[in-house]
Amino acid sequence: MPKNQRITLSSTHLDSQGFKMTKEALESMLPYLNGERRVKLGVEHIRAFPPFGVITNGEIIQGTDGEYYLQGESKYFDNNEEIELEDGTILIKESFKEDNKPFLESESKEIQNIHISTDPANFENFNGFEELMKVIAEESEIDFESSMVGRKSNLPDPEIIIQLTEIIVLALGIGATKIPEKIGEAIGDDLVKFYKLIRTSAFEMIKRTIPANRPKNFVIEFVFKKIIVEMIISTNNPDEVLKAVSIEKMSEINEKLISLKKLKPEKIQFLFNKDKEWEFNYLLTNKGEAIGKKKAFKKRNETFKKIIDGQTLNRGKASR
Numbered sequence: 151m152p153k154n155q156r157i158t159l160s161s162t163h164l165d166s167q168g169f170k171m172t173k174e175a176l177e178s179m180l181p182y183l184n185g186e187r188r189v190k191l192g193v194e195h196i197r198a199f200p201p202f203g204v205i206t207n208g209e210i211i212q213g214t215d216g217e218y219y220l221q222g223e224s225k226y227f228d229n230n231e232e233i234e235l236e237d238g239t240i241l242i243k244e245s246f247k248e249d250n251k252p253f254l255e256s257e258s259k260e261i262q263n264i265h266i267s268t269d270p271a272n273f274e275n276f277n278g279f280e281e282l283m284k285v286i287a288e289e290s291e292i293d294f295e296s297s298m299v300g301r302k303s304n305l306p307d308p309e310i311i312i313q314l315t316e317i318i319v320l321a322l323g324i325g326a327t328k329i330p331e332k333i334g335e336a337i338g339d340d341l342v343k344f345y346k347l348i349r350t351s352a353f354e355m356i357k358r359t360i361p362a363n364r365p366k367n368f369v370i371e372f373v374f375k376k377i378i379v380e381m382i383i384s385t386n387n388p389d390e391v392l393k394a395v396s397i398e399k400m401s402e403i404n405e406k407l408i409s410l411k412k413l414k415p416e417k418i419q420f421l422f423n424k425d426k427e428w429e430f431n432y433l434l435t436n437k438g439e440a441i442g443k444k445k446a447f448k449k450r451n452e453t454f455k456k457i458i459d460g461q462t463l464n465r466g467k468a469s470r
Contacts, residue, residue: 152202154225159183159205161219169300176210176220183208183222187254188438191224194457195306197369198382198421199450200244200432200440201253203227233441235409242447245439256416256434258373264294264347265313271300272308272359285354290347292340307384308359309367310351318344319372323401324379348395352388370395374407378417381428394422403428413441 160179164170183189188204203226211219227244234240266286270279283296299311319325321341355366368391370381381403383394393399403420406428410418415433419442423429432442 152224152226154223156221157205157224159208159220159222161213162217171220173210173218176218179220180208180210182254185254186251187257188251189222189254191226193450193454196450196453197309197367197380198384198419198431198446199453200442200446201227201434202450202454203246204251204253204438227440237409240444241441242444243439243441244447245437250438252416252436252438253434256378256436258376258378258416260373261313261315264292264315264318264344265296266294266310266351267297267299267313268310268355269300269306269308270298271306274358274360278358282354282358286347286350289350290343292343292347294347307361307364307367308355309369310355311369311371312348312351314344314370314372316373319374321397322395323397324372324374324404324407345392345395349388349392352391356386356388368394375411377407377411377415379403379407380417380419381422382419382431383422385422390422390426393426394428399426399428406430415441 160171160176162171162173162176183206188206190201191203191205192201193199203224205222205224207223209221211221213219225246227246229245229247231243232240233243266283268279268282270276273279273282279298287294314322317337317340321337321344352366352368355368359366365384365386368383368385370383372379381394383391385391406420407418410430410433413433414436416436418433419431420428421431430443432440432446434440
């Protein structure tokens with residue numbers, strides 16, 4: 151496991167995507183890095199990987215070049231163990247031996263409108279984000295809010311996050327609540343518009359975003375009994391996205407949610423696998439532990455090693 155170290159998270163320099171942070175913007179991040187909940191230490195913004203640990207102890211320093219740098223301490227989990235579920239499934243649990251705290255991203259909040267967010271760096275020009283949101287609004291005819299997300303990486307895979315309201319979640323068959331008939335009719339109308347939104351989002355993301363040869367990540371997120379549920383479809387086929395969020399497929403996770411609730415999760419992630427089924431990937435507990443499938447941790451570790459090996463090779467070439 152890598153050693154804990156101070157790292158630079160952002161700065162007032164112009165970045166590789168053409169964005170420049172102000173000192174005030176850097177300062178606004180300090181409460182998150184130094185709060186009671188922890189910021190996840192991940193690998194290249196790859197959402198499907200469990201965290202390595204946390205980033206904490208944030209501070210802003212001024213460099214000799216006059217620019218400002220947001221720094222933090224990367225702290226890697228120091229405890230790794232296997233746990234067994236009632237059905238015999240073996241999972242990996244990583245945590246700290248001391249001072250475990252819940253993750254910032256696991257704090258659930260109910261929303262009144264569907265919310266859509268994506269990274270403007272994955273469009274040919276800065277207007278691409280606004281154009282996408284306009285098309286989705288016109289085609290779906292459903293009210294939603296939108297926002298941009300920034301991922302500090304050279305060019306991360308295209309990703310769109312769609313956060314659902316409680317009404318849509320019920321309409322998709324998640325949870326056992328019985329819906330009154332009159333309310334059910336209204337929900338039915340919302341569900342039709344929701345599927346228009348999904349269809350348009352999938353088609354337009356695949357058509358508009360770069361790099362074009364990479365799969366697009368469609369993230370469906372909602373709150374279920376105060377637990378954040380995150381569902382990821384990675385594909386270049388819009389029909390696959392529609393199939394993944396069909397009532398038939400979405401309702402299949404009910405039993406899995408009930409089973410996993412025993413692990414005291416605040417956030418649970420599922421992946422739409424090659425067999426076209428929703429598969430549990432990993433979860434984050436109310437203590438800040440990461441629990442998941444062995445292959446999730448294995449892929450994370452292999453990807454991290456490739457990155458480190460590549461950096462070592464490049465440094466070797468530069469020194470010649």
